[in-house]
Amino acid sequence: MSFAGKNAVVTGGLGFIGSNLARRLLEEGARVTVVDSLAPKCGANRHNLADVLDRIRLEEADLCGRLRIGPLLEGADFVFNLAGRISHLDSMTAPFEDLAINGQAHLSLLEEIRGRCPLATVVYASTRQLYGPPRYLPVDEAHPVSPVDINGVHKFSAEQYHLLFARHYGLRACALRLTNTYGPRQALSHPRFGFVGWFINRALTGQPIELFGDGAYLRDLNHVDDVVQAFLLAAGAEACAGRVFNLSGPRASLEHIAQVLAKTGGGCPVVKVEYPAQLRKLEIGDYYGSSEAFASVTGWRANPDWVGDLARTVEWFRGRLHHYLPAEGGR
Ligand SMILES: NC(=O)c1ccc[n+]([C@@H]2O[C@H](COP(=O)([O-])OP(=O)(O)OC[C@H]3O[C@@H](n4cnc5c(N)ncnc54)[C@H](O)[C@@H]3O)[C@@H](O)[C@H]2O)c1
Numbered sequence: 001m002s003f004a005g006k007n008a009v010v011t012g013g014l015g016f017i018g019s020n021l022a023r024r025l026l027e028e029g030a031r032v033t034v035v036d037s038l039a040p041k042c043g044a045n046r047h048n049l050a051d052v053l054d055r056i057r058l059e060e061a062d063l064c065g066r067l068r069i070g071p072l073l074e075g076a077d078f079v080f081n082l083a084g085r086i087s088h089l090d091s092m093t094a095p096f097e098d099l100a101i102n103g104q105a106h107l108s109l110l111e112e113i114r115g116r117c118p119l120a121t122v123v124y125a126s127t128r129q130l131y132g133p134p135r136y137l138p139v140d141e142a143h144p145v146s147p148v149d150i151n152g153v154h155k156f157s158a159e160q161y162h163l164l165f166a167r168h169y170g171l172r173a174c175a176l177r178l179t180n181t182y183g184p185r186q187a188l189s190h191p192r193f194g195f196v197g198w199f200i201n202r203a204l205t206g207q208p209i210e211l212f213g214d215g216a217y218l219r220d221l222n223h224v225d226d227v228v229q230a231f232l233l234a235a236g237a238e239a240c241a242g243r244v245f246n247l248s249g250p251r252a253s254l255e256h257i258a259q260v261l262a263k264t265g266g267g268c269p270v271v272k273v274e275y276p277a278q279l280r281k282l283e284i285g286d287y288y289g290s291s292e293a294f295a296s297v298t299g300w301r302a303n304p305d306w307v308g309d310l311a312r313t314v315e316w317f318r319g320r321l322h323h324y325l326p327a328e329g330g331r
Pocket of ligand 1: 013035037082083084086126177181
């Protein structure tokens with residue numbers, strides 16, 4: 001699949017994964033429009049695209065505002081829908097904000113896509129969070145959906161809107177269920193942006209990495225370059241339309257990940273603390289998924305060298321920390 005000369009819209013493109021995808025699309029020769037609202041408590045960061053702004057059309061707009069979003073979609077060949085809020089805890093304390101960002105915004109976008117660019121290919125960033133505590137491992141796409149938080153419910157609804165529009169209107173839409181993703185340009189300033197970014201923050205600022213409980217739970221994780229590659233492959237594979245796929249990666253215990261980051265960052269301590277009660281209820285236990293279905297359609301595989309990828313990520317952030325630690329975009 002060639003993206004050269006194609007019109008690609010990336011929602012959430014000032015955020016972590018969206019900005020990496022927008023940059024890759026530029027490299028592939030696409031004409032890129034980024035739509036981002038710089039939503040509070042999200043990972044939007046102007047530095048993520050600052051050096052390519054002369055080659056990207058950046059629109060600061062909320063997907064819920066259909067009057068502004070509609071015209072941006074005219075002529076789009078691809079819509080990569082990465083707008084969202086990833087915090088599980090915030091979704092419990094501000095459920096209606098989560099509904100607007102992770103639910104309503106996507107129905108609004110799809111309604112505009114249907115009218116403005118019905119032939120576009122759409123790829124949505126869903127999440128493994130919607131499975132809830134695994135009933136078996138590795139978790140495949142047939143696993144029951146039983147989220148432990150509001151975020152998981154709303155992400156599932158947005159994913160299902162995409163699939164419904166595929167079935168009902170023939171939209172070429174699919175969804176990728178992402179697992180913990182890390183890499184350059186991720187937000188580090190708060191634990192709400194995920195444990196890997198928070199551990200990198202602690203490791204590079206020489207503060208203790210706190211593990212809740214014994215740190216033995218397993219997680220799988222993906223470098224953002226692999227995730228970006230998966231979005232491009234999904235957009236290019238006709239067989240992906242109307243389907244949902246896991247993007248699973250290499251797995252390790254939380255303690256192992258913490259120790260690797262502590263060592264790479266310069267030797268901060270790793271300490272075990274009691275599990276905070278409000279987070280305990282959102283804990284899903286061991287999780288790792290299977291992406292065999294996606295591999296069979298696209299050939300995609302995650303890089304197994306997560307230790308090397310984490311080390312390269314830490315090195316990328318050294319010297320750039322000042323762009324990623326202060327509050328930005330309402331954080
Ligand atoms: N990062 C992960 O580990 C992970 C894991 C599973 C799923 N995901 C999903 O991938 C997507 C991207 O994640 P990320 O880590 O890059 O998040 P991020 O917070 O860095 O980026 C999301 C971007 O979306 C923007 N946004 C939010 N609501 C918007 C709206 N209504 N209109 C326009 N822009 C809006 C934010 O301003 C932000 O820049 C999200 O949908 C997330 O749920 C991420």
